[in-house]
Amino acid sequence: MATAIRRTQQERASAMRHRLLEATLDCLVDHGYAGTSTTRVVERAGVTRGAQVHHFPTKAALVAAAIRHLADKRAEQAFAELDRIKKAPDPVDSALDLMWDLHQGPVFHATVELWVAARTDPELHGHLSMVEPATTASVVEVAKTLFPDHAERQAFAHWVYTCMDTIRGILLTSFVFDDPAPKLAARWHRAKAHLRILYTTLI
Amino acid sequence: MATAIRRTQQERASAMRHRLLEATLDCLVDHGYAGTSTTRVVERAGVTRGAQVHHFPTKAALVAAAIRHLADKRAEQAFAELDRIKKAPDPVDSALDLMWDLHQGPVFHATVELWVAARTDPELHGHLSMVEPATTASVVEVAKTLFPDHAERQAFAHWVYTCMDTIRGILLTSFVFDDPAPKLAARWHRAKAHLRILYTTLI
DNA sequence: AAACATACAGTCAGAATTGTATGTTTGTAT
């Protein structure tokens, strides 16, 4: 018998909430928003319905919390990547790759699921439109940190927006690629060249 | 009593199929892929389960047919728009607006629903990866028709791809906008300027 | 017009999902 470690109520509760939220994001990534049933979430978290319903009385509450959790993760991830690339030889190239990396992986997949679902779900839309501007802004913030000289120029912010849009478009299109990895890389290679040209022209 | 018009079996069948497929696309637009249940589709089409199951024995068959139907509509739409803008004063601007328009409206919303769902649904993915290259290619075809001089240059095709990616990224982001219309217009205005610069630099 | 095939209608059963209600364990305060 494992001697149960004694934890305070707060520790237990917050650990459980974390497990449930992470499981929710995992489900979003693996099964999409529609496939993210509370049943699957609790299964994935390895707990029971009771735990879920105790912390998040309704599914909407669970999703709402997951949205904030995801926003936190995205912002955190942005600043984490920042440190990694801060003093790179080619700052433009690094900045672009940084943005690209921020849109790869499970975190952004979960985000897209929520975005698309929000188009036809007013409640979701409400929650997302609260946190999304801040999250996108944090990407711009990171970009400005990399280019303090241009931080104030509006054209620079616009350039960052276009970069994000292009990246997101590529990602979206990639969902129907047969063999995503190589096509994705090629498409990004070309798009990055375009965005670099834009940078030198604009800035 | 309305004197029932006498129609051949083929006429009846193809009319019914069309109704069901259009209803399916309507549901995709209004309720998303997850909200597109066969129940809702037949309700929307104003027919009964019997009709649906007769023509499309399973839901997967219905969706598969809807995918082809949608691809046809998209290609058709592309060439229809083409005629409208063929002899415009500013060809680059027109071409960009053409691409933009092709990605507005219900047709593309339905497409996005399918794309995103395909990420986590292998069967959907299979169907889409069959028709999608052709659909995207038709956009490039239209662009080449507008610019016969550069039709052969690879850089031109790459530019078109980047334009599509950027447009799609904007659209995706717009799903979480609070008041989409004005923000969309502004974002497109800026992005279009960028894409025009890119054109003059590249081509 | 009789026989047949196709098109369509309506009902039913099983599975899945969400929310509720009740029971049990674990920490906390006195």
Added chain:
DNA sequence: ATACAAACATACAATTCTGACTGTATGTTT
């Protein structure tokens, strides 16, 4: 130590979805 509250578990009810099944109407062939 004991009472109490929070955390977690389990069982159940109502709804919704899909596919199967049976029945009826309409068109086609001979």
